[in-house]
Amino acid sequence: MNLPPEAYLWFKSLHIIGVVVWFAGLFYLVRLFIYHVESQELEQNIQEAFHKQYSLMELRLANIITTPGMILTTSMAIGLLVIEPTWLSQIWMQIKLGFVLLLLIYHFYCYKIMNNLRKKECKMTGKQLRVLNELPTLFLVCVVMLVVFKNSFPTSAVTWFIVLLIILMALSIQFYARFRRLNQSKAL
Numbered sequence: 001m002n003l004p005p006e007a008y009l010w011f012k013s014l015h016i017i018g019v020v021v022w023f024a025g026l027f028y029l030v031r032l033f034i035y036h037v038e039s040q041e042l043e044q045n046i047q048e049a050f051h052k053q054y055s056l057m058e059l060r061l062a063n064i065i066t067t068p069g070m071i072l073t074t075s076m077a078i079g080l081l082v083i084e085p086t087w088l089s090q091i092w093m094q095i096k097l098g099f100v101l102l103l104l105i106y107h108f109y110c111y112k113i114m115n116n117l118r119k120k121e122c123k124m125t126g127k128q129l130r131v132l133n134e135l136p137t138l139f140l141v142c143v144v145m146l147v148v149f150k151n152s153f154p155t156s157a158v159t160w161f162i163v164l165l166i167i168l169m170a171l172s173i174q175f176y177a178r179f180r181r182l183n184q185s186k187a188l
């Protein structure tokens, strides 16, 4: 195949744009699931209106943002690999593909939750969904670190310090959210 020399950079740019769109969709989708599940604790008459609105928002977000983002990311990645197939023999790429597989499973699992919510058959609690919502962050951090550092993945004390800071930041966001929810339920 005779592609122009800048084709690789076009594929890479669109690949990164796809990643941003895909993750924006995944993050917001599970956030909507949390609001959807928690709206089931509201009074019966307003519960139905929330159910309809959240079901519609979830479906549109999944089909118009999240899945197109996933398709753009993967199709551009295939383009990159067609131009540079040697990446596939590198260990960082093989580990990256492992994380991407987990991410794809997560993506389709979100569709399952969305269908269960629409049919009012979802058994998951808001707390479980909040934990689930943390998973893509983990995949994102691992994949970005892998593509940037490739085979020279850092293991120095500075790296572990940064990892610790990220974990502490994530934990403090969780604690703050829990504290706010407790205060809200006390105020009701």
Ligand code: HEM
Pocket: 012, 015, 016, 019, 073, 074, 077, 078, 080, 081, 087, 097, 100, 103, 139, 140, 143, 144, 147, 148
């Ligand atoms: C669908 C499977 C995927 C494959 C086969 C794939 C493959 C690739 C390839 C070959 C590159 C170019 C590497 C380079 O030129 O240095 C790349 C770049 C990149 N990928 Fe992926 N990728 C996939 C999914 C993802 C996902 C899910 C993310 C984000 C979580 C991601 C994030 C990135 C980023 C940020 C870059 C730019 C790295 C740089 O230029 O330094 N990729 N990917």
